[in-house]
Amino acid sequence: MTILSKRIFDKIKLDDAPFLQQGAIKVTGVNGAGLKVEGHAVMDIILDGHKYTHPIFVCEVFPDAILGQDFLLKHVSAIDYKRLKLNSRNSSLSCWIASEAEMSCRVEVSETTVIPPHSGAWIIMKIPRANKLAPVGMIAGKRDLPPGLNIPDCIIDTSEEVQKINVLNFSPDEVKHHCNMVLGLAESLYIHEGVHDRCASVYCDANADASNSQSTHLPGHLKDLWQRSSKHLSIDESADLAILLAKYQQVFATSSADLGRTSQVEHRINTGTACPIRQPPRRQPLGKREIEKRRDPEDAGTGSN
Incomplete structure (x- = not known):
């Protein structure tokens, strides 16, 4: 799916902001944690001066926006990874890599360790391809750890040769962590300063077609x-x-109150040779009298029944 950050969506002027439709939609991040979905709407995506109308989901994510596979399959004809270009039917968009830190790396146990019951321990870990991360990283533990185990999220210096992670064992039994066991994921952590496009711009065009x-x-x-x-x-x-x-x-x-008589249409009833008759008005049925009493005063005089 294609995602727009709630932070960016909130910057759209209230009069121009699209109405977000709600739905039973669940989005999961790369670390397994659920992302809050504010809703979705059809917006305009501008790529190299060309407009693409596409459904966009608004979520609480760090990147300004994410072009999803749904957008690529519908609008992009080819991806040139070597030249970093997106080729669409209208143009060829040049891409760039904001940082080599845009990836997630596994966090593995470096050597077999036993954690006693109701205790915690610092386990020596290893992060394959840690050199692709930013100088400062964040570790999030797996969601499917054995019952009783917990790995608090932590910040690390990815340049350190020896890395350790705190693992807590709340269970009544000792737990053995074998070498190469995956404990979680490491991601880059950095401060996003200034206004900098990290992806193709996504905005709601106030002058879009009718x-x-x-x-x-x-x-x-x-x-x-x-x-x-x-x-x-x-x-x-x-x-x-x-x-x-x-x-x-x-x-x-x-x-x-908006209901009433209309002069836009004339209705005729063919009565043939029948003569007009006069009848006294009928009383309201007992079941409708209470409804008539509760009738909105603003409706009076509109002629609505």
Whole structure:
């Protein structure tokens, strides 16, 4: 999936920000931890001056944005890894590597160690390809460790020759960690300073064409209808429905007070040769009298029933 950082999404002006659709979507990071998903919407991605409309998920992630495989399969015809280029039907986009620290490395046990019950120990570890990490790294323990074991997240100096990690054993039995056993993942840790594009820019175009503008600015009285109707629709189908509702929003009443008589249509009933008759008005049925009493005063005079 293609992801936009919530930090970047919050910088979009409120009037231009697209409406985020909610859904039962779970996103897991490379370390196995779940990522909070704020929602998704159809936005415009600008690559080398060309616009690509694509569904984007807003999550709490560190990178500004991530172009997912869904975007690459739909819009990118070829990836030239040697020349670092993305070739689309419209252009050839040059890419660059912000740092060699954009990778995750396994954290393995260097030598077999036994941890007594209800205790902790510093285990000598090794990180293959640690030279590809930033000078400062962060270690996150595996989520599927044996019951009772815990590895607190920690910060390390990746340049040190001997690395140790604290492993806690809360179980009543001793635990043996064999050589080359994987304990977790090490990732680069650094401060992101200044405004620096780490990926292709992703933003909501305030001057987008009418259809995209309508889908991202759905009137408030139609949002509930859209959400309920999109329950079993795909992302693209949901976006199409939003465009349809926004296009014909004038045919939907904004409230009960918006209902009433119309002069747009004339209705004729052919009574043949029958003569007109006069009847006294009928009383309201008992079941409807309480409803009539609770009627919104704003509806009075609209002629709605």
